[in-house]
Amino acid sequence: MxxxxxxxxxxxxxxxxxxxxxxxxxxxxxxxxxxxxxxxxxxxxxxxxxxxxxxxxxxxxxxxxxxxxxxxxxxxxxxxxxxxxxxxxxxxxxxxxxxxxxxxxxxxxxxxxxxxxxxxxxxxxxAGRPVTTGEPEVPPGDFTARPGRLPALDADGAATLAKSGVLLDARAAERYRGEVEPVDPVAGHIPGAVNAPTLGNVGVDGRFLPPELLRERFAELGATDAADVGVYCGSGVTAAHEILALTVAGVPAALYIGSWSNWIADPAHPVAVGEF
Incomplete structure (x- = not known):
């Protein structure tokens, strides 16, 4: 689908x-x-x-x-x-x-x-479609969560992938470089990660770029369907957006759920700043 x-x-x-x-x-x-x-x-x-x-x-x-x-x-x-x-x-x-x-x-x-x-x-x-302010009475659903149906990374997996595959950092470039950090207490990025700001996945109207443009964007960063690809961000939210864009482009990828906020929770984890 x-x-x-x-x-x-x-x-x-x-x-x-x-x-x-x-x-x-x-x-x-x-x-x-x-x-x-x-x-x-x-x-x-x-x-x-x-x-x-x-x-x-x-x-x-x-x-x-x-x-x-x-x-x-x-x-x-x-x-x-x-x-x-x-x-x-x-x-x-x-x-x-x-x-x-x-x-x-x-x-x-x-x-x-x-x-x-x-x-x-x-x-x-x-598009002129209708909206409402009324809150509907929603019949209860029957969904049962069964975890593990998509690839996910922990800190060790992210560190390994940064060396052996392609680990994308979906945050803004200035956060990746460590110039600013408006949310987390430590600035910088995981060593070996490649910056791919998630805002580059959409146009000014908020719609995703066409698949061919997304494929071209990610291929320039080494993220293709022939590579092992992972994504992280600050807390795992915008990284999911990057995963969605990669899916549109036909590139499977794993999500580092804890992302930067989990990485820096361990002071033993190295931190890189600058472009690389």
Whole structure:
């Protein structure tokens, strides 16, 4: 199943006898909580999923956004109406950063029918599609989380891949170089990692670049379907967006879930600064 869906195709699918489950996962790292945006307007029938509460466990040495337990994720997805046999479509404001985390996490826990609305809420509104402020009564789903269905890395695996394969750092270039660090207490990157800022995966409208352009972008960094590829970011959120872009490009990749926030929790881990 292609990981993306456009507005027209989604609108048609919502008229089916068994329409997709819509999940609104708008999230603002340094602003109002996503639930506030959801209450101001969302796709009809969409349930809200909180990235911090539903798609991550408590922050700590495992990272700022470690994976939730299978039990907690099962409960969250059932509350949102997710069932194993129903297509799920996730969306956020526009660029799919948060929606990609939901896409990856659902697939990691065993749900194969998940897509992301390309361009998100903005694309839906710009196309003149209806929105609502009413919160739907969502029938409970029957999804059961079974972890390990996608490749994932821990710190040791990321360090090995940085030497033997291609480890992409999805953060902004200035964070990769260690010039600034607005979130974590240590600046820099994993030695051997290659910078590939996730914003380079989308256009100004928030939609993903065409597959051929994504393939070209990643190939220039050594990330092809012939290489072992992994991705990390600050806490594992934007890295999932990079995984989604790589999937569109036809390049399999593993996610370092704990990412930089987990790496620096161990003072024995080396830190690099600068371009390499």
């Amino acid at each position: 292609h990981p993306l869906i456009n507005v027209q195709t989604l609108a048609q699918a919502l008229t089916d006898e068994r329409p997709p489950i819509l999940l609104d996962v708008r999230w603002h790292l340094a602003g109002p909580r996503g639930i506030e945006a959801y209450r101001r307007g969302h796709l009809p029938g969409a349930a809200f999923v909180d990235l911090d509460e539903d798609l991550a466990g408590p922050p700590g040495v495992l990272g700022r956004h470690p994976l939730p337990t299978a039990e907690a994720f099962t409960a969250a997805m059932r509350r949102a109406g997710v069932s194993a046999d129903r297509l799920v479509v996730a969306y956020d404001d526009a660029d799919s950063t948060a929606a990609a985390r939901l896409w990856w996490t659902l697939r990691y826990f065993g749900h194969d029918r998940v897509r992301v609305l390309d361009g998100g809420y903005r694309a839906w509104v710009d």
